[in-house]
Amino acid sequence: MKEKLVRVGTTYLPVRNVENSSTWYVNKLGAELSYKDEDKAILNFANQSIFLVKAKENQTSNFYDIYGEERFSITFEVNGLDALKAIHREFIEKEIKVGEIENRGHAGRNFVFYDLDGNKFDVWSELSTIFKEKYLA
Structure with missing residues (x-):
């Protein structure tokens, strides 16, 4: 192919x-x-x-993993920890349902948020290398 x-x-x-x-x-x-x-x-x-x-x-894009934890299907990326903290504060001010900023044991930090219908999303503080090279260089 x-x-x-x-x-x-x-x-x-x-x-x-x-x-x-x-x-x-x-x-x-x-x-x-x-x-x-x-x-x-x-x-x-x-x-x-x-x-x-x-x-x-009661339809959402969420699913449950093998341990029974509700998971998200989309992770959005922001450019660095300061950007993550800023958007987290902004979401709280806009009264969006958000979780705490987490250290999940890999590079960067994350938090989750939900839309009106309960669709769960993730935000990660690390932009992918390819995206940076193509669009921020």
Whole structure:
């Protein structure tokens, strides 16, 4: 196979109310709304498209690992520990449900946050090397 997968272009997230959720992402996370109808909204942020899709009650992108711990499916990256601390404070000020900043035993620090529908996300203080080289050089 000569071709290879290049990037993740779109992530789909289940939501109960497309209107409320798209407004939350725009106001709380600074997403740019590019399309919306009754069943879906297309948002652009963090260098990809996020589709909010109207789903049945109690649907989230979360899953449980073998130890019964609820896990997230997406980790967002910020550029360094100071940026992580700043966005953590900002999320608290915007009344976003967030966890504490954690040391998970690897490089950098992390914290989790949740959207209106309970979708759990991670934020990591380390930008990937390839992203830095391509976009911040």
